[in-house]
Amino acid sequence: MNIRFYNAKILTLQGDKTFSLTEGELWVKGDRICYIGDGKDAAKVCRGDEVIIWNREIDAGGNVLMPGFKDAHTHTAMTFLRSYADDLPLQEWLNKQVFPKEAQLTSEDVYDLSILGIMEYLTSGITSNFDMYNFPRSIAKASADCGFRTVFTSGLNNFVCSLEEMEEDYYAVNELSPLTSFVPGFHAEYTTSRELMEGVAKLAGRLKAPVWLHNSETSLEVAECKKRYGMTPTGITESLGMYEHGGGGYHCVWFEDADYDIFKKHHMTAVTNPASNLKLASGICPVKRFLDEGVNLAIGTDGPASNNCLDMFREMFLTTALAKVREQDAACVGADEVLYMATAGGAQAMQLPECDRLAVGKKADMIMIDLKQPNMQPENNFVKNIVYAGSKQNIKLTMIDGKILYEDGKFEIGFDPEEIYEKANRIIRRMK
Amino acid sequence: MNIRFYNAKILTLQGDKTFSLTEGELWVKGDRICYIGDGKDAAKVCRGDEVIIWNREIDAGGNVLMPGFKDAHTHTAMTFLRSYADDLPLQEWLNKQVFPKEAQLTSEDVYDLSILGIMEYLTSGITSNFDMYNFPRSIAKASADCGFRTVFTSGLNNFVCSLEEMEEDYYAVNELSPLTSFVPGFHAEYTTSRELMEGVAKLAGRLKAPVWLHNSETSLEVAECKKRYGMTPTGITESLGMYEHGGGGYHCVWFEDADYDIFKKHHMTAVTNPASNLKLASGICPVKRFLDEGVNLAIGTDGPASNNCLDMFREMFLTTALAKVREQDAACVGADEVLYMATAGGAQAMQLPECDRLAVGKKADMIMIDLKQPNMQPENNFVKNIVYAGSKQNIKLTMIDGKILYEDGKFEIGFDPEEIYEKANRIIRRMK
Numbered sequence: 016m017n018i019r020f021y022n023a024k025i026l027t028l029q030g031d032k033t034f035s036l037t038e039g040e041l042w043v044k045g046d047r048i049c050y051i052g053d054g055k056d057a058a059k060v061c062r063g064d065e066v067i068i069w070n071r072e073i074d075a076g077g078n079v080l081m082p083g084f085k086d087a088h089t090h091t092a093m094t095f096l097r098s099y100a101d102d103l104p105l106q107e108w109l110n111k112q113v114f115p116k117e118a119q120l121t122s123e124d125v126y127d128l129s130i131l132g133i134m135e136y137l138t139s140g141i142t143s144n145f146d147m148y149n150f151p152r153s154i155a156k157a158s159a160d161c162g163f164r165t166v167f168t169s170g171l172n173n174f175v176c177s178l179e180e181m182e183e184d185y186y187a188v189n190e191l192s193p194l195t196s197f198v199p200g201f202h203a204e205y206t207t208s209r210e211l212m213e214g215v216a217k218l219a220g221r222l223k224a225p226v227w228l229h230n231s232e233t234s235l236e237v238a239e240c241k242k243r244y245g246m247t248p249t250g251i252t253e254s255l256g257m258y259e260h261g262g263g264g265y266h267c268v269w270f271e272d273a274d275y276d277i278f279k280k281h282h283m284t285a286v287t288n289p290a291s292n293l294k295l296a297s298g299i300c301p302v303k304r305f306l307d308e309g310v311n312l313a314i315g316t317d318g319p320a321s322n323n324c325l326d327m328f329r330e331m332f333l334t335t336a337l338a339k340v341r342e343q344d345a346a347c348v349g350a351d352e353v354l355y356m357a358t359a360g361g362a363q364a365m366q367l368p369e370c371d372r373l374a375v376g377k378k379a380d381m382i383m384i385d386l387k388q389p390n391m392q393p394e395n396n397f398v399k400n401i402v403y404a405g406s407k408q409n410i411k412l413t414m415i416d417g418k419i420l421y422e423d424g425k426f427e428i429g430f431d432p433e434e435i436y437e438k439a440n441r442i443i444r445r446m447k
Numbered sequence: 448m449n450i451r452f453y454n455a456k457i458l459t460l461q462g463d464k465t466f467s468l469t470e471g472e473l474w475v476k477g478d479r480i481c482y483i484g485d486g487k488d489a490a491k492v493c494r495g496d497e498v499i500i501w502n503r504e505i506d507a508g509g510n511v512l513m514p515g516f517k518d519a520h521t522h523t524a525m526t527f528l529r530s531y532a533d534d535l536p537l538q539e540w541l542n543k544q545v546f547p548k549e550a551q552l553t554s555e556d557v558y559d560l561s562i563l564g565i566m567e568y569l570t571s572g573i574t575s576n577f578d579m580y581n582f583p584r585s586i587a588k589a590s591a592d593c594g595f596r597t598v599f600t601s602g603l604n605n606f607v608c609s610l611e612e613m614e615e616d617y618y619a620v621n622e623l624s625p626l627t628s629f630v631p632g633f634h635a636e637y638t639t640s641r642e643l644m645e646g647v648a649k650l651a652g653r654l655k656a657p658v659w660l661h662n663s664e665t666s667l668e669v670a671e672c673k674k675r676y677g678m679t680p681t682g683i684t685e686s687l688g689m690y691e692h693g694g695g696g697y698h699c700v701w702f703e704d705a706d707y708d709i710f711k712k713h714h715m716t717a718v719t720n721p722a723s724n725l726k727l728a729s730g731i732c733p734v735k736r737f738l739d740e741g742v743n744l745a746i747g748t749d750g751p752a753s754n755n756c757l758d759m760f761r762e763m764f765l766t767t768a769l770a771k772v773r774e775q776d777a778a779c780v781g782a783d784e785v786l787y788m789a790t791a792g793g794a795q796a797m798q799l800p801e802c803d804r805l806a807v808g809k810k811a812d813m814i815m816i817d818l819k820q821p822n823m824q825p826e827n828n829f830v831k832n833i834v835y836a837g838s839k840q841n842i843k844l845t846m847i848d849g850k851i852l853y854e855d856g857k858f859e860i861g862f863d864p865e866e867i868y869e870k871a872n873r874i875i876r877r878m879k
Contacts, residue, residue, distance in 0.1 A: 094824070098831035102778045135821035138840060293768035294835070296777040324822045324836035329761065336725035339534075345728040346534045387864070389567035390756045390839075392526070393871035399530035403726070404756035407822075407840040408570060432819070439825035 016070045016417055018043040023075035023383075024397070025051055026082070028372040032355045034398050041080055042067070043379040046417040051375060078411060079384040079397060082372050083142025084327040085361025087286040088265040088315025090148045090170075091132035092125045095442050096320035105233055105295045113320060117149065119446050125150040127438040129157035130430055135325040136163065137421035137428075140382035140410045145286070145315065145365050147200060147227070147265075149175060151184045152191070159192035161428040162418050164380065166365040168200030168227040171215065172207045178214045185222065194416060198262070198366070200227035204248040205236050209255075216257045225283075225366075226257045230264025233297045237269045249274035258283060263364055265315065266291075267305070268298040275308045284311040284364035287356075289333035291317035302338040303347050313361040314353075328405040331357050335402065350402035383412035448502045448849055450475040455507035455815075456829070457483055458514070460804040464787045466830050473512055474499070475811040478849040483807060510843060511816040511829060514804050515574025516759040517793025519718045520697040520747025522580045522602075523564035524557045527874050528752035537665055537727045545752060549581065551878050557582040559870040561589035562862055567757040568595065569853035569860075572814035572842045577718070577747065577797050579632060579659070579697075581607060583616045584623070591624035593860040594850050596812065598797040600632030600659040603647065604639045610646045617654065626848060628798070630694070632659035636672050636680040641687075648689045657715075657798075658689045662696025665729045669701045681706035690715060695796055697747065698723075699737070700730040707740045716743040716796035719788075721765035723749035734770040735779050745793040746785075760837045763789050767834065782834035815844040 020041045029035045042050035044067060093113075100112030120128075125148070136144060143164035146154060151167050158165035167188050169181045181199060188197035199219045201207045207215075219226045230248050231237050237247055244251040249264065250273060258277070263284035270285075278285060287300040305312050314334055316325045331353050338348035362371035370380040386394070390404045401409075413421040420427050452473045461467045474482035476499060525545075532544030552560075557580070568576060575596035578586060583599050590597035599620050601613045613631060620629035631651045633639050639647075651658045662680050663669050669679055676683040681696065682705060690709070695716035702717075710717060719732040737744050746766055748757045763785050770780035794803035802812040818826065822836045833841075845853040852859050 094821075096827075097825065098828040098835060101828075101831055101835065102781050104777045108777070131821055131824060138821060290764070290768065293765075293772045294777065296771040296775050298772065319836070322835070323831065324838070326822070326836075326838060329764065332722070332761065333725075336722065339728045340725045340730065343728050345536045345540070345726065349534050387868070389526075389563055389570060389864070389868075390758070392563060392868045393529065393875045395529060395531040395875055396533075399533055399755065403530060403533065403754070404751070404758075406756070406758060407838045432821070436819065436821075436824045443825045443827055 016043070016045070017067050018417070018419070019069050019072045020075050020080060021054060021072065022077060024077065024079045025373060026079055026397070027051070027374065028359060032351065034351055034354060036079070036397060041373065043414070043417050046378055048373060048375055048377050048379050051373065075383060076387070078386050080373065080381055081384060082358045082370070083380045083382045083413060083415065084140050084357050085313065085365055085367070086136060086141045086144040086316050086325065086327060087313035087361040087364050088288055088317055089144050089146055089325065090318030090320070091144060091146050092120070092128040092148050092154060093318035093320040094128045094131045094135070095124070095439060097323045099443070100320065101323070105297060108295065116446055120149065122150045122153040124442050126153040126157045127435060128442065129154045130161060130428070131435050131439050132319065132325060133157065133161045133163045133428065134426055134432060134435065135319070137413045137426065138407050138410060139326050139328065140413055141325065141327055142380040142382065142413060142415045143365060143367060143370060145361070151197065152187050155188040155191050155195040159194050161430070162194065162415055162420050164194045164367070164370070164415055166367065167195065167197045170202045171200070171211070172202035173211065174206070178211070178218055182218060196366070198227060199224050203229035203232070203236070204240050204251060212252060212257070213255050216255045220256065220259055223260050225260050225262030227262050228252065228264060230267055231269040231274070232266035232292070234269050247271055247274055249277050253277045253281070266297065266300070268292055268300050270301060270304070275304065275310060278310045279308060282311070284313050284360070286313045286315045286364060287334055288315045288317040289337050290329055291321045293333070295321055299337045299341045301341070302334060303342050306348065306352065311360055311363050312356045313364040314357045326407060327357055328407060331402045331405070350399045353402050354398055379414055379417040381414050382410060385409045385411040448475070448477070449499050450849070450851070451501050451504045452507050452512060453486060453504065454509060456509065456511045457805060458511055458829070459483070459806065460791060464783065466783055466786060468511070468829060473805065475846070475849050478810055480805060480807055480809050480811050483805065507815060508819070510818050512805065512813055513816060514790040514802070515812045515814045515845060515847065516572050516789050517745065517797060517799070518568060518573045518576040518748050518757065518759060519745035519793040519796050520720055520749055521576050521578055521757065522750030522752070523576060523578050524552070524560040524580050524586060525750035525752040526560045526563045526567070527556070527871060529755045531875070532752065533755070537729060540727065548878055552581065554582045554585040556874050558585040558589045559867065560874065561586045562593060562860070563867050563871050564751065564757060565589065565593045565595045565860065566858055566864060566867065567751070569845045569858065570839050570842060571758050571760065572845055573757065573759055574812040574814065574845060574847045575797065575799060575802060577793070583629065584619050587620040587623050587627040591626050593862070594626065594847055594852050596626045596799070596802070596847055598799065599627065599629045602634045603632070603643070604634035605643065606638070610643070610650055614650060630659060630798070631656050635661035635664070635668070636683060637668050644684060644689070645687050648687045652688065652691055655692050657692050657694030659694050660684065660696060662699055663701040663706070664698035664724070666701050679703055679706055681709050685709045685713070698729065698732065700724055700732045702733060702736070707736065707742060710742045711740060714743070716745055716792070718745045718747045718796060719766055720747045720749040721769050722761055723753045725765070727753055731769045731773045733773070734766060735774050738780065738784065743792055743795050744788045745796040746789045758839060759789055760839060763834045763837070782831045785834050786830055811846055811849040813846050814842060817841045817843040
């Protein structure tokens with residue numbers, strides 16, 4: 016498909032971390048952006064001798080084209096537990112509500128529940144997710160079938176999965192589709208034995224791959240880890256040689272000084288999950304400290320059971336607003352920094368350098384923001400409007416790998432939404 | 448207009464504070480709800496001998512009808528400062544950015560800017576607001592002209608407005624339209640002299656009316672008030688006889704023990720503004736303590752300059768999520784309690800007892816929630832889905848006083864949205 020967008024405001028990343036707007040055209044040829052400009056010099060720059068046949072020419076109506084959001088930590092298939100188990104402390108919630116229900120899931124359930132989650136991502140302008148859950152191959156297949164981009168990591172722990180299975184998943188998901196990839200990971204230090212963590216470190220070394228895990232989500236987790244090993248979760252995992260090829264942590268709420276140094280040393284990413292951390296009373300991530308230390312940051316929704324929605328607008332607002340109240344400094348962590356985390360920062364975490372920004376040669380993973388809505392008016396500052404006032408309502412179009420999967424409230428993923436809703440409801444009825 | 452909704456899920460308030468769903472029909476005759484039930488007994492219950500001619504019969508498609516949200520604290524016309532001045536401490540933000548721009552506003556500007564805000568309320572399912580700003584009559588006229596319901600209070604302080612003007616506004620706005628009302632108020636203790644506050648208290652006594660103000664928004668405000676008067680803002684205002692006919696406070700972040708007693712004694716309401724309090728680094732409101740004390744609570748967005756949007760879904764999520772992290776208790780302040788604050792609690796604060804819930808005889812101020820969206824699926828729990836996962840995207844219809852003002856993304860307020868956006872942009876261009 017070749018698609019020409021004209022009459023657009025195009026949000027590009029200037030230098031390292033500042034966004035700016037260009038008015039003009041953006042052309043998509045196949046899965047990539049082949050031109051950004053005013054349209055006049057397009058023939059020279061892009062076509063050469065070739066005449067592009069447009070499958071569609073879209074009048075953006077002055078709306079903003081920007082890179083899609085990267086949801087850098089989630090458990091997509093947990094859609095089935097949305098609003099089922101709430102208002103409980105993290106451990107009780109996991110042990111009494113989540114784990115017993117999860118034990119009843121089949122791989123077919125997980126496929127269908129993932130499609131429901133993917134639909135929700137699309138409504139929020141999310142073009143790729145960093146997923147951790149059981150049945151990785153079912154989930155990756157759901158993404159590939161919908162045309163959605165997923166980076167997967169393992170939820171391996173003492174009770175679920177094995178090193179051998181993780182390695183099989185690694186090859187299977189990486190080979191399944193250009194849209195799906197897999198990096199090693201495990202659930203968390205508190206659910207995984209030292210021996211098993213050592214195995215993960217070895218495997219990652221052999222695969223020359225990064226490692227991901229839930230890290231320092233609650234103060235209890237850190238306190239118990241220190242009792243066990245005399246080290247923080249970051250400390251013990253690093254001591255096992257876990258991060259020779261980088262990686263990162265989800266949540267990263269309760270960090271100590273030495274933990275930042277480890278993240279810097281190995282060029283790791285901290286993924287913040289602000290809504291989940293509030294709702295489960297885990298705490299507030301020290302986002303400003305991570306910025307000051309120069310650690311890469313990304314933003315995730317966490318799963319729909321703990322959040323309870325997959326909405327990057329809510330997460331972006333919370334990332335800046337919680338930093339402000341935590342530091343008692345209304346000036347800290349600005350809108351540009353947050354938008355960077357939600358796009359390029361996430362792409363770095365997920366090893367998707369081709370999807371990090373709008374530029375010629377990059378993958379066409381992008382969204383159109385509807386400015387003709389009252390919450391985007393007046394146009395004092397587009398980036399601030401998006402980060403502080405944006406909402407799912409503003410997502411006019413979501414494109415992944417050059418294909419439009421969501422436009423004006425309609426899904427183009429090859430599945431009937433009503434049927435996906437009914438399947439999800441059948442799953443929860445069966446479990447009751 | 449007589450409108451019959453059928454095939455609906457109707458959210459009603461059982462007993463005091465618990466919501467439940469009835470499947471069936473809801474009929475609107477003129478400005479009021481005249482029937483809720485399965486449709487079979489409707490003739491007896493509602494029509495009597497009269498045959499209702501339906502102007503419209505709407506298939507709700509299994510979606511939820513519920514009372515509209517009450518935005519219990521806002522400064523609507525500040526839409527012009529959305530994303531203009533951000534990332535500054537409260538006092539600097541007010542003095543250097545907000546006040547100088549506000550000084551340039553005309554009453555016509557405020558009329559147009561209010562319409563922009565009203566449009567945004569409608570997209571978020573807000574059916575009435577509790578507004579404080581300059582040019583009350585322009586704002587009330589904007590509400591009346593759009594068909595929106597507004598309760599107004601004065602922003603009187605040492606620099607703006609006088610007691611005489613406030614009294615004139617009181618009569619003018621109360622008499623303008625059945626949709627508009629006015630209660631006495633002033634900006635805050637820290638901007639208003641003791642003498643002026645005494646005047647407000649006297650006027651409120653004479654009018655037998657409640658009094659409203661920004662109260663204990665920042666710790667600095669409370670500390671300085673205590674230095675000045677040896678009392679908290681709640682203490683000094685009560686000592687002046689301010690609350691003989693009730694009233695309440697906006698923000699109420701930094702309360703002391705005796706303040707709760709005063710609020711209880713005078714049956715006052717605390718309005719929480721969680722997004723604004725985060726973004727301006729003011730703090731987190733002790734919502735759980737207010738609930739434990741039995742003080743009525745309501746929820747407000749604050750103005751679009753400090754938030755930066757008018758989105759009750761964001762505020763509802765924050766009200767529960769911030770309480771959880773503040774109290775370090777993931778079980779505290781549940782979804783039903785929050786939904787009550789956002790509807791009936793707000794109606795109580797705003798003296799709108801006829802708009803507090805869906806019931807026969809009540810005003811038809813209500814909204815339809817689109818369940819056929821991925822974030823509302825599966826249907827484990829409707830109230831939790833709305834409070835924890837809801838978004839503006841789910842507002843299918845907003846009705847006020849029996850009239851549909853917003854439906855499927857279209858406004859029915861007698862103004863062209865594009866023209867309102869252009870007017871707002873003209874105002875900010877003029878000020879540059």
